[in-house]
Amino acid sequence: MAEVVVLGAGISGHTAALHLRRLLGRGHKVTVVSPNSNWNWIPSNIWVGVSKLPKEKVIFPLAPVYRRKGIDFLQAKATAIRPKGDAQDSRGAVDIEFTGQNKAGQTDRIRYDYLVYATGPKLKFEATEGLGPDAGNTTSVCTADHAREASEKLAATIAKLKEGTPQTLVVGTGHGTCTCEGAAFEYTFNVDHELREAGVRDLATLYYMTNEAQLGDFGVGGMTFNQNGFETSSELWTSSLFRERDVRPIVGTHVHKITSSTINFETLDGEMHDLDYDFAMLLPPFSGQPVKAFDAEDNDITGEMFAPSGFMKVDADYTPKPYEEWKASDWPSTYQSVGYNNIWAVGIAFAPPHQISQPRKSPNGTVIAPAPPRTGMPSGVMAKHVAMTIVDRIKIGSKAKAYEAPLSKMGAVCVASAGTGLTNGSAAAMIMNPVVPDYAKYPTGRDLATTRGEIGLYGHWSKLMLHYLFIYKAKARPGWQLIPE
Amino acid sequence: MSEEKTTTPVPVLDLSGAPMPNVKTLKARYNLLSQFGKFVGFNLSIMRMVVKEGEH
Numbered sequence: 001m002a003e004v005v006v007l008g009a010g011i012s013g014h015t016a017a018l019h020l021r022r023l024l025g026r027g028h029k030v031t032v033v034s035p036n037s038n039w040n041w042i043p044s045n046i047w048v049g050v051s052k053l054p055k056e057k058v059i060f061p062l063a064p065v066y067r068r069k070g071i072d073f074l075q076a077k078a079t080a081i082r083p084k085g086d087a088q089d090s091r092g093a094v095d096i097e098f099t100g101q102n103k104a105g106q107t108d109r110i111r112y113d114y115l116v117y118a119t120g121p122k123l124k125f126e127a128t129e130g131l132g133p134d135a136g137n138t139t140s141v142c143t144a145d146h147a148r149e150a151s152e153k154l155a156a157t158i159a160k161l162k163e164g165t166p167q168t169l170v171v172g173t174g175h176g177t178c179t180c181e182g183a184a185f186e187y188t189f190n191v192d193h194e195l196r197e198a199g200v201r202d203l204a205t206l207y208y209m210t211n212e213a214q215l216g217d218f219g220v221g222g223m224t225f226n227q228n229g230f231e232t233s234s235e236l237w238t239s240s241l242f243r244e245r246d247v248r249p250i251v252g253t254h255v256h257k258i259t260s261s262t263i264n265f266e267t268l269d270g271e272m273h274d275l276d277y278d279f280a281m282l283l284p285p286f287s288g289q290p291v292k293a294f295d296a297e298d299n300d301i302t303g304e305m306f307a308p309s310g311f312m313k314v315d316a317d318y319t320p321k322p323y324e325e326w327k328a329s330d331w332p333s334t335y336q337s338v339g340y341n342n343i344w345a346v347g348i349a350f351a352p353p354h355q356i357s358q359p360r361k362s363p364n365g366t367v368i369a370p371a372p373p374r375t376g377m378p379s380g381v382m383a384k385h386v387a388m389t390i391v392d393r394i395k396i397g398s399k400a401k402a403y404e405a406p407l408s409k410m411g412a413v414c415v416a417s418a419g420t421g422l423t424n425g426s427a428a429a430m431i432m433n434p435v436v437p438d439y440a441k442y443p444t445g446r447d448l449a450t451t452r453g454e455i456g457l458y459g460h461w462s463k464l465m466l467h468y469l470f471i472y473k474a475k476a477r478p479g480w481q482l483i484p485e
Numbered sequence: 486m487s488e489e490k491t492t493t494p495v496p497v498l499d500l501s502g503a504p505m506p507n508v509k510t511l512k513a514r515y516n517l518l519s520q521f522g523k524f525v526g527f528n529l530s531i532m533r534m535v536v537k538e539g540e541h
Contacts, residue, residue, distance in 0.1 A: 207495075207497075215498070236503065236504070239498075239500050239502075239503035240503045240504045240505065240506065242498075242500055242503065243500040243501075243503040243505060244505055244506060248497045248498075249497065249498040249500070250495060250496060250497055250498065251498055267496055271496070273494070273495055273496065275495050381538070409538075410538060411534045411538070413531050413534075423515065423517070424515060426514060426515075429527055431527075431530060431531070431534065433534065450530065450533075450534060452530070454523070455514060456513070456514040456515075456520050456523060457514060457515050457516075457517070457520040458520040458521070458523040458524035458527060459527075461520070461524050462524060462527055462528065465528075484531075484532075484535040
Protein backbone atom coordinates (compact mmCIF):
# COMPACT_ATOMS: atom_id res chain seq x y z
CA MET A 1 0.00 0.00 0.00
CA ALA A 2 1.37 3.42 -0.94
CA GLU A 3 0.77 6.41 1.29
CA VAL A 4 0.40 9.78 -0.37
CA VAL A 5 0.29 12.90 1.76
CA VAL A 6 -0.97 16.21 0.38
CA LEU A 7 -0.08 19.33 2.37
CA GLY A 8 -2.70 21.97 1.74
CA ALA A 9 -6.32 21.88 0.62
CA GLY A 10 -6.55 24.93 -1.60
CA ILE A 11 -7.11 24.79 -5.33
CA SER A 12 -3.88 22.81 -5.89
CA GLY A 13 -3.88 20.50 -2.89
CA HIS A 14 -7.57 19.68 -3.05
CA THR A 15 -7.39 19.04 -6.79
CA ALA A 16 -4.40 16.74 -6.34
CA ALA A 17 -6.13 14.83 -3.52
CA LEU A 18 -9.35 14.26 -5.48
CA HIS A 19 -7.53 13.03 -8.58
CA LEU A 20 -5.25 10.80 -6.52
CA ARG A 21 -8.25 9.22 -4.81
CA ARG A 22 -10.06 8.83 -8.11
CA LEU A 23 -7.14 7.16 -9.88
CA LEU A 24 -5.75 5.04 -7.05
CA GLY A 25 -7.53 2.02 -5.66
CA ARG A 26 -8.70 2.03 -2.08
CA GLY A 27 -5.69 -0.13 -1.30
CA HIS A 28 -3.63 3.04 -1.27
CA LYS A 29 -3.93 5.81 1.27
CA VAL A 30 -4.42 9.48 0.49
CA THR A 31 -4.13 11.93 3.37
CA VAL A 32 -4.72 15.68 3.25
CA VAL A 33 -3.16 17.91 5.90
CA SER A 34 -4.60 21.41 6.04
CA PRO A 35 -4.87 23.95 8.86
CA ASN A 36 -8.22 25.14 7.49
CA SER A 37 -11.43 23.22 7.98
CA ASN A 38 -13.04 24.86 4.96
CA TRP A 39 -12.31 25.04 1.26
CA ASN A 40 -12.52 28.56 -0.18
CA TRP A 41 -13.24 29.49 -3.81
CA ILE A 42 -10.93 32.47 -3.51
CA PRO A 43 -11.80 34.13 -6.88
CA SER A 44 -15.26 34.91 -5.51
CA ASN A 45 -13.94 36.54 -2.31
CA ILE A 46 -14.11 39.75 -4.37
CA TRP A 47 -17.89 39.55 -4.36
CA VAL A 48 -17.93 38.87 -0.61
CA GLY A 49 -15.82 41.99 -0.27
CA VAL A 50 -18.55 44.14 -1.83
CA SER A 51 -21.46 42.41 -0.05
CA LYS A 52 -22.71 40.70 -3.20
CA LEU A 53 -22.19 37.24 -1.72
CA PRO A 54 -22.24 36.10 1.89
CA LYS A 55 -19.07 34.39 3.10
CA GLU A 56 -20.95 31.09 3.33
CA LYS A 57 -21.37 30.99 -0.44
CA VAL A 58 -17.63 30.81 -1.11
CA ILE A 59 -16.63 28.19 1.46
CA PHE A 60 -17.66 24.68 2.44
CA PRO A 61 -16.36 22.20 5.02
CA LEU A 62 -13.71 19.77 3.75
CA ALA A 63 -14.24 16.90 6.18
CA PRO A 64 -17.54 15.59 4.73
CA VAL A 65 -16.14 15.62 1.18
CA TYR A 66 -13.02 13.77 2.21
CA ARG A 67 -15.03 11.29 4.28
CA ARG A 68 -17.27 10.57 1.30
CA LYS A 69 -14.28 10.11 -0.98
CA GLY A 70 -12.21 7.99 1.39
CA ILE A 71 -9.49 10.59 1.87
CA ASP A 72 -8.00 10.91 5.35
CA PHE A 73 -8.11 14.48 6.62
CA LEU A 74 -5.93 15.97 9.33
CA GLN A 75 -6.75 19.55 10.27
CA ALA A 76 -3.20 20.56 11.02
CA LYS A 77 -0.36 22.69 9.76
CA ALA A 78 2.94 21.24 8.60
CA THR A 79 5.94 22.45 10.59
CA ALA A 80 8.75 20.35 9.12
CA ILE A 81 9.53 17.94 6.34
CA ARG A 82 11.95 15.07 6.84
CA PRO A 83 12.51 13.71 3.33
CA LYS A 84 14.91 10.99 4.51
CA GLY A 85 12.93 10.19 7.63
CA ASP A 86 14.56 10.05 11.03
CA ALA A 87 16.60 7.76 13.25
CA GLN A 88 13.64 5.41 13.69
CA ASP A 89 12.42 5.12 10.11
CA SER A 90 13.95 6.12 6.78
CA ARG A 91 10.59 6.80 5.15
CA GLY A 92 9.85 10.43 4.50
CA ALA A 93 7.90 12.20 7.22
CA VAL A 94 6.08 15.43 7.93
CA ASP A 95 5.83 16.99 11.38
CA ILE A 96 2.41 18.47 11.95
CA GLU A 97 0.62 20.52 14.62
CA PHE A 98 -3.12 20.12 14.83
CA THR A 99 -5.32 23.22 14.50
CA GLY A 100 -8.66 21.50 14.98
CA GLN A 101 -10.47 18.16 15.31
CA ASN A 102 -10.34 18.68 19.10
CA LYS A 103 -6.57 18.29 19.05
CA ALA A 104 -5.41 21.88 18.62
CA GLY A 105 -1.77 22.22 19.65
CA GLN A 106 -1.01 18.50 19.59
CA THR A 107 1.84 17.40 17.36
CA ASP A 108 2.51 14.27 15.36
CA ARG A 109 4.88 12.89 12.75
CA ILE A 110 3.25 11.23 9.73
CA ARG A 111 4.99 9.11 7.12
CA TYR A 112 4.63 9.24 3.37
CA ASP A 113 5.79 7.46 0.26
CA TYR A 114 4.86 10.45 -1.89
CA LEU A 115 4.38 14.06 -0.82
CA VAL A 116 2.53 16.85 -2.61
CA TYR A 117 3.53 20.20 -1.14
CA ALA A 118 0.62 22.54 -1.89
CA THR A 119 0.57 24.80 1.13
CA GLY A 120 -0.21 28.03 -0.69
CA PRO A 121 1.23 31.33 0.49
CA LYS A 122 1.77 32.90 3.83
CA LEU A 123 0.05 36.28 3.71
CA LYS A 124 2.93 38.44 4.78
CA PHE A 125 1.08 41.52 6.07
CA GLU A 126 3.96 42.20 8.48
CA ALA A 127 6.18 43.11 5.50
CA THR A 128 4.57 46.58 5.54
CA GLU A 129 4.10 48.46 8.79
CA GLY A 130 0.41 48.95 9.51
CA LEU A 131 -0.84 46.75 6.66
CA GLY A 132 -3.75 44.40 6.98
CA PRO A 133 -6.87 43.69 9.05
CA ASP A 134 -4.95 42.80 12.23
CA ALA A 135 -3.27 46.20 12.26
CA GLY A 136 -6.74 47.72 12.01
CA ASN A 137 -6.07 50.05 9.09
CA THR A 138 -6.52 48.40 5.73
CA THR A 139 -8.67 45.50 4.60
CA SER A 140 -7.93 42.47 2.43
CA VAL A 141 -9.87 40.02 0.25
CA CYS A 142 -7.35 37.18 0.50
CA THR A 143 -9.55 35.07 2.77
CA ALA A 144 -13.32 34.83 3.09
CA ASP A 145 -13.16 36.31 6.59
CA HIS A 146 -11.03 39.22 5.41
CA ALA A 147 -13.43 39.82 2.54
CA ARG A 148 -16.42 39.93 4.88
CA GLU A 149 -14.66 42.47 7.05
CA ALA A 150 -13.84 44.50 3.93
CA SER A 151 -17.51 44.48 2.94
CA GLU A 152 -18.52 45.87 6.35
CA LYS A 153 -15.97 48.68 6.15
CA LEU A 154 -16.97 49.46 2.57
CA ALA A 155 -20.63 49.60 3.60
CA ALA A 156 -19.73 52.08 6.36
CA THR A 157 -17.84 54.20 3.81
CA ILE A 158 -20.81 54.16 1.44
CA ALA A 159 -23.06 55.19 4.34
CA LYS A 160 -20.86 58.25 4.94
CA LEU A 161 -20.99 59.07 1.24
CA LYS A 162 -24.77 58.88 1.33
CA GLU A 163 -24.67 61.42 4.16
CA GLY A 164 -22.82 63.72 1.78
CA THR A 165 -19.30 63.31 3.16
CA PRO A 166 -16.66 62.91 0.44
CA GLN A 167 -14.46 59.81 0.90
CA THR A 168 -11.14 58.67 -0.48
CA LEU A 169 -10.86 54.98 -1.27
CA VAL A 170 -7.62 53.20 -2.18
CA VAL A 171 -7.38 49.68 -3.59
CA GLY A 172 -4.26 47.88 -4.69
CA THR A 173 -1.01 46.35 -3.52
CA GLY A 174 0.46 46.99 -0.09
CA HIS A 175 4.08 46.18 -0.94
CA GLY A 176 6.47 46.44 -3.87
CA THR A 177 6.69 42.68 -4.36
CA CYS A 178 3.00 41.76 -4.22
CA THR A 179 1.32 39.47 -6.71
CA CYS A 180 -2.41 39.14 -7.44
CA GLU A 181 -2.69 42.48 -9.21
CA GLY A 182 -5.67 40.95 -11.03
CA ALA A 183 -7.52 40.59 -7.73
CA ALA A 184 -6.75 44.20 -6.85
CA PHE A 185 -8.02 45.25 -10.29
CA GLU A 186 -11.22 43.27 -9.76
CA TYR A 187 -11.90 44.73 -6.35
CA THR A 188 -11.24 48.25 -7.61
CA PHE A 189 -13.88 48.01 -10.31
CA ASN A 190 -16.35 46.17 -8.12
CA VAL A 191 -16.03 48.99 -5.60
CA ASP A 192 -16.53 51.49 -8.43
CA HIS A 193 -19.64 49.56 -9.54
CA GLU A 194 -21.07 49.53 -6.00
CA LEU A 195 -20.42 53.23 -5.56
CA ARG A 196 -22.31 53.92 -8.80
CA GLU A 197 -25.18 51.64 -7.81
CA ALA A 198 -25.39 53.47 -4.49
CA GLY A 199 -25.55 56.78 -6.36
CA VAL A 200 -22.50 58.18 -4.56
CA ARG A 201 -19.71 57.77 -7.11
CA ASP A 202 -19.35 61.51 -7.64
CA LEU A 203 -18.47 62.07 -3.97
CA ALA A 204 -15.85 59.28 -3.93
CA THR A 205 -12.27 59.54 -5.11
CA LEU A 206 -11.07 56.05 -6.01
CA TYR A 207 -7.38 55.30 -6.40
CA TYR A 208 -5.74 52.15 -7.72
CA MET A 209 -2.30 51.86 -6.14
CA THR A 210 -0.12 49.21 -7.74
CA ASN A 211 3.43 47.92 -7.88
CA GLU A 212 2.97 47.34 -11.64
CA ALA A 213 5.16 49.70 -13.64
CA GLN A 214 2.36 49.94 -16.22
CA LEU A 215 -1.35 49.31 -16.07
CA GLY A 216 -2.30 45.97 -17.54
CA ASP A 217 0.91 44.28 -16.43
CA PHE A 218 -0.94 41.93 -14.03
CA GLY A 219 2.41 40.50 -12.94
CA VAL A 220 2.80 38.73 -16.30
CA GLY A 221 4.49 41.52 -18.22
CA GLY A 222 1.23 42.56 -19.85
CA MET A 223 -0.30 41.03 -22.94
CA THR A 224 -0.85 41.86 -26.58
CA PHE A 225 -4.25 41.24 -28.16
CA ASN A 226 -5.51 41.38 -31.72
CA GLN A 227 -8.42 43.79 -31.68
CA ASN A 228 -10.21 45.44 -34.58
CA GLY A 229 -7.30 44.80 -36.90
CA PHE A 230 -4.66 46.16 -34.55
CA GLU A 231 -2.25 44.66 -32.03
CA THR A 232 -3.38 46.27 -28.79
CA SER A 233 -1.51 46.19 -25.53
CA SER A 234 -3.20 45.31 -22.26
CA GLU A 235 -1.78 48.61 -21.02
CA LEU A 236 -3.89 50.59 -23.47
CA TRP A 237 -6.88 48.34 -22.91
CA THR A 238 -6.85 48.71 -19.12
CA SER A 239 -5.99 52.42 -19.26
CA SER A 240 -9.18 52.88 -21.26
CA LEU A 241 -11.24 51.25 -18.50
CA PHE A 242 -9.56 53.33 -15.82
CA ARG A 243 -10.27 56.52 -17.71
CA GLU A 244 -13.85 55.46 -18.49
CA ARG A 245 -14.60 54.72 -14.82
CA ASP A 246 -12.56 57.63 -13.39
CA VAL A 247 -10.31 55.40 -11.30
CA ARG A 248 -7.03 57.19 -10.57
CA PRO A 249 -4.04 54.90 -11.03
CA ILE A 250 -0.77 55.31 -9.18
CA VAL A 251 1.77 52.89 -10.62
CA GLY A 252 5.17 51.61 -9.61
CA THR A 253 4.50 51.87 -5.88
CA HIS A 254 5.99 50.32 -2.77
CA VAL A 255 4.08 51.03 0.43
CA HIS A 256 6.37 51.73 3.37
CA LYS A 257 3.93 52.47 6.18
CA ILE A 258 0.23 52.74 6.83
CA THR A 259 -1.52 54.53 9.66
CA SER A 260 -5.21 54.85 10.36
CA SER A 261 -5.40 57.80 7.98
CA THR A 262 -2.36 57.82 5.69
CA ILE A 263 -0.55 55.55 3.26
CA ASN A 264 3.13 56.39 2.92
CA PHE A 265 4.60 55.04 -0.28
CA GLU A 266 7.54 55.30 -2.66
CA THR A 267 7.39 55.34 -6.44
CA LEU A 268 9.86 54.04 -8.99
CA ASP A 269 11.52 57.44 -9.30
CA GLY A 270 12.48 57.24 -5.62
CA GLU A 271 10.06 59.96 -4.52
CA MET A 272 8.09 59.49 -1.30
CA HIS A 273 4.41 60.37 -1.04
CA ASP A 274 1.59 60.42 1.48
CA LEU A 275 -1.99 59.65 0.55
CA ASP A 276 -4.74 60.22 3.08
CA TYR A 277 -7.52 57.68 2.84
CA ASP A 278 -10.85 56.72 4.37
CA PHE A 279 -11.13 53.15 3.08
CA ALA A 280 -8.31 50.97 1.76
CA MET A 281 -7.99 47.39 0.51
CA LEU A 282 -4.32 46.63 -0.02
CA LEU A 283 -3.05 43.13 -0.70
CA PRO A 284 -0.06 41.71 1.16
CA PRO A 285 3.02 40.19 -0.42
CA PHE A 286 3.36 36.41 -0.24
CA SER A 287 6.04 34.20 1.18
CA GLY A 288 6.25 30.47 1.64
CA GLN A 289 4.78 28.90 4.75
CA PRO A 290 7.19 28.63 7.71
CA VAL A 291 8.04 24.97 7.15
CA LYS A 292 11.52 23.71 7.89
CA ALA A 293 13.33 20.65 6.53
CA PHE A 294 15.66 18.23 8.30
CA ASP A 295 17.73 15.28 7.22
CA ALA A 296 17.73 11.91 8.96
CA GLU A 297 20.35 13.16 11.45
CA ASP A 298 18.17 16.16 12.31
CA ASN A 299 20.43 18.62 10.48
CA ASP A 300 18.60 21.65 9.12
CA ILE A 301 18.39 21.37 5.32
CA THR A 302 15.72 24.07 4.86
CA GLY A 303 18.03 26.11 2.63
CA GLU A 304 18.54 23.12 0.33
CA MET A 305 14.86 22.42 -0.19
CA PHE A 306 13.43 25.93 -0.07
CA ALA A 307 14.29 29.22 -1.73
CA PRO A 308 14.89 32.27 0.52
CA SER A 309 11.27 33.24 -0.25
CA GLY A 310 10.13 30.11 1.60
CA PHE A 311 8.74 28.43 -1.53
CA MET A 312 9.96 24.93 -2.41
CA LYS A 313 12.59 24.58 -5.10
CA VAL A 314 11.60 22.34 -7.99
CA ASP A 315 12.88 21.51 -11.49
CA ALA A 316 13.41 25.16 -12.48
CA ASP A 317 16.61 26.96 -13.48
CA TYR A 318 17.39 29.08 -10.42
CA THR A 319 20.69 30.40 -11.80
CA PRO A 320 20.69 34.15 -11.11
CA LYS A 321 20.55 36.00 -14.41
CA PRO A 322 19.53 39.44 -15.62
CA TYR A 323 16.07 40.04 -17.08
CA GLU A 324 17.45 40.15 -20.61
CA GLU A 325 18.62 36.53 -20.27
CA TRP A 326 15.41 35.07 -18.88
CA LYS A 327 13.99 32.21 -20.91
CA ALA A 328 10.72 30.34 -20.94
CA SER A 329 12.74 27.17 -20.31
CA ASP A 330 13.80 28.56 -16.89
CA TRP A 331 10.38 27.51 -15.62
CA PRO A 332 9.67 24.05 -14.17
CA SER A 333 7.85 21.25 -15.99
CA THR A 334 7.29 18.42 -13.54
CA TYR A 335 7.34 20.38 -10.24
CA GLN A 336 9.45 17.64 -8.67
CA SER A 337 11.45 18.78 -5.67
CA VAL A 338 15.20 19.27 -6.05
CA GLY A 339 16.92 16.09 -4.91
CA TYR A 340 13.83 14.08 -3.98
CA ASN A 341 11.93 12.06 -6.56
CA ASN A 342 8.91 11.56 -4.31
CA ILE A 343 8.15 15.18 -3.44
CA TRP A 344 6.42 17.76 -5.64
CA ALA A 345 5.45 21.37 -5.02
CA VAL A 346 2.49 22.87 -6.89
CA GLY A 347 0.43 26.02 -7.06
CA ILE A 348 1.81 29.01 -5.21
CA ALA A 349 4.03 26.73 -3.10
CA PHE A 350 6.69 26.11 -5.75
CA ALA A 351 9.56 28.58 -6.03
CA PRO A 352 9.50 30.43 -9.35
CA PRO A 353 12.91 30.90 -11.00
CA HIS A 354 12.26 34.67 -11.19
CA GLN A 355 9.44 37.08 -11.95
CA ILE A 356 7.59 37.19 -15.24
CA SER A 357 7.37 41.02 -15.33
CA GLN A 358 10.56 43.01 -15.61
CA PRO A 359 11.84 43.64 -12.06
CA ARG A 360 12.67 47.20 -11.13
CA LYS A 361 14.29 49.08 -8.27
CA SER A 362 13.94 52.70 -7.25
CA PRO A 363 17.09 54.82 -7.00
CA ASN A 364 16.88 54.15 -3.24
CA GLY A 365 17.27 50.42 -3.93
CA THR A 366 13.63 49.61 -3.14
CA VAL A 367 12.49 46.57 -5.11
CA ILE A 368 9.23 47.31 -6.92
CA ALA A 369 8.58 44.16 -8.90
CA PRO A 370 5.33 42.22 -9.18
CA ALA A 371 5.79 38.59 -8.20
CA PRO A 372 4.58 36.03 -10.73
CA PRO A 373 0.97 34.98 -10.24
CA ARG A 374 0.06 31.31 -10.06
CA THR A 375 -3.63 31.57 -10.71
CA GLY A 376 -6.36 29.00 -10.24
CA MET A 377 -6.36 27.31 -13.62
CA PRO A 378 -2.60 26.65 -13.88
CA SER A 379 -2.53 25.63 -10.22
CA GLY A 380 -5.22 23.03 -10.84
CA VAL A 381 -3.52 21.77 -13.99
CA MET A 382 -0.17 21.41 -12.20
CA ALA A 383 -1.85 19.53 -9.37
CA LYS A 384 -3.64 17.12 -11.70
CA HIS A 385 -0.45 16.38 -13.63
CA VAL A 386 1.48 15.69 -10.41
CA ALA A 387 -1.32 13.42 -9.23
CA MET A 388 -1.11 11.49 -12.52
CA THR A 389 2.67 11.21 -12.15
CA ILE A 390 2.33 9.78 -8.64
CA VAL A 391 -0.33 7.33 -9.79
CA ASP A 392 1.95 6.08 -12.58
CA ARG A 393 4.90 5.78 -10.18
CA ILE A 394 2.74 3.65 -7.90
CA LYS A 395 1.15 1.53 -10.62
CA ILE A 396 3.99 1.26 -13.14
CA GLY A 397 7.12 1.89 -11.08
CA SER A 398 9.65 4.55 -10.19
CA LYS A 399 10.81 4.87 -13.80
CA ALA A 400 7.39 6.03 -14.99
CA LYS A 401 7.77 9.29 -16.88
CA ALA A 402 6.58 12.40 -15.11
CA TYR A 403 3.74 14.37 -16.63
CA GLU A 404 4.74 17.88 -17.62
CA ALA A 405 2.78 21.10 -17.19
CA PRO A 406 5.16 24.03 -17.74
CA LEU A 407 3.67 27.50 -17.45
CA SER A 408 5.58 28.37 -20.62
CA LYS A 409 3.39 25.93 -22.58
CA MET A 410 0.13 26.27 -20.65
CA GLY A 411 -2.58 28.80 -21.26
CA ALA A 412 -4.69 30.35 -18.55
CA VAL A 413 -8.09 31.95 -18.37
CA CYS A 414 -8.50 34.98 -16.15
CA VAL A 415 -11.86 36.62 -15.67
CA ALA A 416 -11.54 39.85 -13.73
CA SER A 417 -14.92 41.06 -12.52
CA ALA A 418 -15.70 44.73 -13.00
CA GLY A 419 -19.09 44.68 -11.29
CA THR A 420 -21.92 42.22 -10.74
CA GLY A 421 -25.38 42.02 -12.23
CA LEU A 422 -27.00 39.56 -14.62
CA THR A 423 -27.86 42.36 -17.03
CA ASN A 424 -25.56 45.17 -15.94
CA GLY A 425 -22.44 43.42 -14.68
CA SER A 426 -19.19 43.12 -16.58
CA ALA A 427 -15.80 41.52 -16.45
CA ALA A 428 -12.55 41.57 -18.33
CA ALA A 429 -12.39 38.09 -19.83
CA MET A 430 -8.82 37.20 -20.75
CA ILE A 431 -7.01 34.21 -22.15
CA MET A 432 -3.23 34.29 -22.12
CA ASN A 433 -1.34 31.60 -23.90
CA PRO A 434 1.15 30.76 -22.62
CA VAL A 435 1.22 32.11 -19.05
CA VAL A 436 4.99 32.61 -19.12
CA PRO A 437 5.84 34.40 -22.35
CA ASP A 438 8.11 32.62 -24.81
CA TYR A 439 9.77 35.27 -26.94
CA ALA A 440 11.75 32.63 -28.80
CA LYS A 441 8.50 31.22 -30.15
CA TYR A 442 6.20 34.25 -30.39
CA PRO A 443 7.25 37.81 -31.29
CA THR A 444 4.87 39.25 -28.67
CA GLY A 445 5.72 36.48 -26.19
CA ARG A 446 2.33 34.83 -26.56
CA ASP A 447 0.19 33.26 -29.28
CA LEU A 448 -1.86 36.11 -30.77
CA ALA A 449 -4.39 33.65 -32.16
CA THR A 450 -5.42 32.50 -28.69
CA THR A 451 -4.44 35.38 -26.39
CA ARG A 452 -7.36 37.72 -26.06
CA GLY A 453 -9.08 40.14 -23.75
CA GLU A 454 -12.46 41.82 -23.86
CA ILE A 455 -14.76 43.56 -21.41
CA GLY A 456 -18.46 42.88 -21.36
CA LEU A 457 -21.48 41.36 -19.70
CA TYR A 458 -20.44 37.94 -20.99
CA GLY A 459 -17.37 38.19 -18.78
CA HIS A 460 -19.59 38.46 -15.72
CA TRP A 461 -21.67 35.48 -16.87
CA SER A 462 -18.41 33.54 -17.35
CA LYS A 463 -17.14 34.35 -13.85
CA LEU A 464 -20.51 33.43 -12.35
CA MET A 465 -20.52 30.15 -14.25
CA LEU A 466 -16.99 29.38 -13.06
CA HIS A 467 -18.08 30.12 -9.47
CA TYR A 468 -20.81 27.47 -9.60
CA LEU A 469 -18.82 24.98 -11.69
CA PHE A 470 -15.71 25.03 -9.52
CA ILE A 471 -17.57 24.78 -6.24
CA TYR A 472 -19.48 21.82 -7.72
CA LYS A 473 -16.17 20.29 -8.81
CA ALA A 474 -14.49 20.91 -5.47
CA LYS A 475 -17.38 19.24 -3.65
CA ALA A 476 -16.61 16.18 -5.81
CA ARG A 477 -20.20 15.95 -7.01
CA PRO A 478 -21.04 13.40 -9.77
CA GLY A 479 -19.03 14.07 -12.90
CA TRP A 480 -16.71 16.54 -11.16
CA GLN A 481 -13.72 15.17 -13.04
CA LEU A 482 -15.31 16.17 -16.36
CA ILE A 483 -14.97 19.85 -15.47
CA PRO A 484 -11.52 20.91 -16.68
CA GLU A 485 -9.11 22.53 -14.25
CA MET B 486 -10.40 62.67 7.89
CA SER B 487 -12.06 63.61 4.63
CA GLU B 488 -12.15 67.39 5.11
CA GLU B 489 -9.09 69.46 4.26
CA LYS B 490 -6.21 67.07 3.56
CA THR B 491 -2.53 67.98 3.66
CA THR B 492 -1.23 65.33 1.28
CA THR B 493 1.90 65.58 -0.78
CA PRO B 494 1.20 65.59 -4.52
CA VAL B 495 0.19 62.10 -5.51
CA PRO B 496 1.55 61.00 -8.92
CA VAL B 497 -1.65 59.91 -10.63
CA LEU B 498 -1.06 58.49 -14.08
CA ASP B 499 -2.12 60.71 -16.96
CA LEU B 500 -4.85 58.81 -18.80
CA SER B 501 -5.89 61.61 -21.14
CA GLY B 502 -4.46 59.64 -24.08
CA ALA B 503 -6.35 56.43 -23.27
CA PRO B 504 -9.19 55.68 -25.72
CA MET B 505 -12.72 56.15 -24.43
CA PRO B 506 -15.40 53.73 -25.61
CA ASN B 507 -18.07 55.30 -27.76
CA VAL B 508 -21.80 54.92 -27.16
CA LYS B 509 -22.02 51.99 -29.62
CA THR B 510 -19.25 50.12 -27.79
CA LEU B 511 -20.81 50.76 -24.39
CA LYS B 512 -24.21 49.53 -25.59
CA ALA B 513 -22.65 46.46 -27.19
CA ARG B 514 -21.09 45.48 -23.86
CA TYR B 515 -24.57 44.99 -22.41
CA ASN B 516 -26.48 43.80 -25.50
CA LEU B 517 -27.89 40.46 -24.34
CA LEU B 518 -27.84 38.80 -27.76
CA SER B 519 -24.32 39.74 -28.78
CA GLN B 520 -22.99 39.09 -25.28
CA PHE B 521 -24.53 35.62 -25.32
CA GLY B 522 -22.71 34.94 -28.58
CA LYS B 523 -19.46 36.10 -27.02
CA PHE B 524 -20.14 33.95 -23.94
CA VAL B 525 -20.46 30.87 -26.12
CA GLY B 526 -17.39 31.80 -28.18
CA PHE B 527 -15.26 32.47 -25.11
CA ASN B 528 -16.12 29.14 -23.54
CA LEU B 529 -15.49 27.30 -26.80
CA SER B 530 -12.04 28.95 -26.89
CA ILE B 531 -11.39 27.68 -23.39
CA MET B 532 -12.46 24.15 -24.30
CA ARG B 533 -10.28 24.20 -27.42
CA MET B 534 -7.30 25.22 -25.29
CA VAL B 535 -8.04 22.54 -22.70
CA VAL B 536 -8.42 19.81 -25.32
CA LYS B 537 -5.23 20.88 -27.12
CA GLU B 538 -3.24 20.87 -23.88
CA GLY B 539 -4.65 17.46 -23.03
CA GLU B 540 -3.25 16.12 -26.28
CA HIS B 541 0.33 17.05 -25.30
